[in-house]
Amino acid sequence: MNLILFIHQDSSTKGAVFKKFINHQNFKRVEIQTFQNFNTFKARLEQVSNYNKEIFILFADSKKRLNALTALVDLLEGKRLIMILPNDLKATISIANQFFPRYFTYVNNTYDDLCAVLTKMINQTKLI
Amino acid sequence: MPKILIIDDEDQICKTLVKIFTRMNHWVNYSLTLKQGIEKVFAEEFDIIFLDVNLPDGNGLEAIEVIREHPFAPEIIIMTGYSDPEGAELAMKSKAWDYIQKSRSHKEFKFSLIRALEYRKQKQSKLHGKTIKRDAIIGESYLISKCLGKVSIAASNNLPVLIKGETGTGKELFSKAIHNNSKRLFEEFVVVDCAALPEHLVESTLFGHTKGAFSSADSDKTGLMKMADKGTLFLDEVGELPLSVQKKFLRALQEKQFRPVGGRKEIKSDFRLICATHRDLENMVKKKQFRKDLFYRIFSMNIHLPPLKDRENDIKAIALYHLSCKKVFAKGNSYTMSREFLEEIQMYEWPGNVRELINTIDLVCSDAGAGSTLFPYHLPGHIRAFNIRNKFDTPKNGYISAKFPFSYGEKPGSRLTFKDHIEKTKYEYLHDLLSSTKGDGKGAIKEACMVSGLSKSQLYRLIQKYNL
Numbered sequence: 001m002n003l004i005l006f007i008h009q010d011s012s013t014k015g016a017v018f019k020k021f022i023n024h025q026n027f028k029r030v031e032i033q034t035f036q037n038f039n040t041f042k043a044r045l046e047q048v049s050n051y052n053k054e055i056f057i058l059f060a061d062s063k064k065r066l067n068a069l070t071a072l073v074d075l076l077e078g079k080r081l082i083m084i085l086p087n088d089l090k091a092t093i094s095i096a097n098q099f100f101p102r103y104f105t106y107v108n109n110t111y112d113d114l115c116a117v118l119t120k121m122i123n124q125t126k127l128i
Numbered sequence: 129m130p131k132i133l134i135i136d137d138e139d140q141i142c143k144t145l146v147k148i149f150t151r152m153n154h155w156v157n158y159s160l161t162l163k164q165g166i167e168k169v170f171a172e173e174f175d176i177i178f179l180d181v182n183l184p185d186g187n188g189l190e191a192i193e194v195i196r197e198h199p200f201a202p203e204i205i206i207m208t209g210y211s212d213p214e215g216a217e218l219a220m221k222s223k224a225w226d227y228i229q230k231s232r233s234h235k236e237f238k239f240s241l242i243r244a245l246e247y248r249k250q251k252q253s254k255l256h257g258k259t260i261k262r263d264a265i266i267g268e269s270y271l272i273s274k275c276l277g278k279v280s281i282a283a284s285n286n287l288p289v290l291i292k293g294e295t296g297t298g299k300e301l302f303s304k305a306i307h308n309n310s311k312r313l314f315e316e317f318v319v320v321d322c323a324a325l326p327e328h329l330v331e332s333t334l335f336g337h338t339k340g341a342f343s344s345a346d347s348d349k350t351g352l353m354k355m356a357d358k359g360t361l362f363l364d365e366v367g368e369l370p371l372s373v374q375k376k377f378l379r380a381l382q383e384k385q386f387r388p389v390g391g392r393k394e395i396k397s398d399f400r401l402i403c404a405t406h407r408d409l410e411n412m413v414k415k416k417q418f419r420k421d422l423f424y425r426i427f428s429m430n431i432h433l434p435p436l437k438d439r440e441n442d443i444k445a446i447a448l449y450h451l452s453c454k455k456v457f458a459k460g461n462s463y464t465m466s467r468e469f470l471e472e473i474q475m476y477e478w479p480g481n482v483r484e485l486i487n488t489i490d491l492v493c494s495d496a497g498a499g500s501t502l503f504p505y506h507l508p509g510h511i512r513a514f515n516i517r518n519k520f521d522t523p524k525n526g527y528i529s530a531k532f533p534f535s536y537g538e539k540p541g542s543r544l545t546f547k548d549h550i551e552k553t554k555y556e557y558l559h560d561l562l563s564s565t566k567g568d569g570k571g572a573i574k575e576a577c578m579v580s581g582l583s584k585s586q587l588y589r590l591i592q593k594y595n596l
Contacts, residue, residue, distance in 0.1 A: 047494070048487070048490045048491050048494045049487065049490065050487055051296075051483055051487065078483070088349070088350065093316075093355055094316060097316050097317060097318060097319075097355075100300070100304075100317070100319045101319065102319065102321040102324050102364075103321065103324055103325070103333075110344065112344065113329055113344075116326045116328075116329060117324050117325060117326065117329065119326075120323075120324055120325070120326050121324050124323060124324075
């Protein structure tokens, strides 16, 4: 089971905090892969994928970053996706909806709810 | 096969009509009360309803309007025990297809039914003929065309839709197709994955919450139902929606307004609901794991996506389409499928359906290298092993006992078992059928299907089974 994080290298300290949070969860039998720039992440998306064994998390700490991610919408189609958005403005959510995420939350929230969702998704994957 | 429903309180009449219509090769069901009948109308997709006027729990004529609200609007034939010109007039005004007295002969019932079915066929071909944007829905099989016809109907109205199907059959793709062909196209399409949300998060995620509603609610949060205002709300794996939330959700669905968790004010949202599930909701209703009222609300219009193994003729089209998409990503390096590769992928059962097929093709392409021709050798071991096992299970190798067919060693005068006799008859029928329809490959198959009444996939399966 792979947990694939996209946290851009230029993200604010919040990106580092999020990465640390995920690493501290100690999900069993889960390999965490982190991508920090668009090119390497795009290359990963072009690789052979397995829906049942992958969950993607996109960390978009600014609207600019979210807009840049839309270039990868086609490659992300049909993948299990969680998004972390910069704010809850209607325009931001509207962009996020183009990705059809299974769940989304915001940069300023605590990640407890996200963790609960992720745990459930990972446990389901193990059942498949 | 056309579906007929008879709603009449006289058991004997129902049973007689069931017998007559079943002989005409129709699927027939009946109800002795109006309430039960209406429930059946909304739980199934009937083509024709024979509706009695005087029922113990209501007047059939008054139910016409309710039945016509069904998205597939079955044709209604009113029947009554005695002459009633006013009732007949009302029935015709309500656009019932026909008005028939129960005392009339069977022939008249049959005639009215045949005519109603002819009309319905015409009406449906017009509806299904409407062009829709298919997005990435690939295939021309009868089953998938039927589903696309339903997408077309669903896109033209605002009723809730339930999409059923095994995992990987494309439930989300179909729900997007409904949205993209509807008037809500330019509004939001909001996904709610009921299977991913823990129970304690479902309510606040759907309805939103106000600041202080619970310990971790440090600000107001808009729910997904509000975000889907004027657009489409897609509830994936609706069977996982907790019972505790279903009642509130049903109310929101009916009234298009709801109260966020901890909120005092009602919020309005005009969303269109599409649900998907791989579970048997009817069974869940029986076991009281899913609310009956919510089930009937979302089940009125349903699309059952077939598993890939039931539309094997689409496998080639899906594979080709996916390879053409890969060409774009692989910067022009196209892949070619060998004939043997195609045969192998058509033979496999694909328990993970379209998603598994696409994943496999990705894997095979990566293994073969850009610009290669794909051979069975490139397929994952478990698929090749399955196919090999299947090939050994053909009649020559014991699927049917050694006596079958004659040339396989039956001694003259010996008696076949009942099972072998049936198999032998089937073999001979198919052999004759295929011998008498010789032409070019596709033409012969088409003719054989027409003559036998078998679908293409059934015929291909039998040809494979009997090694013809």
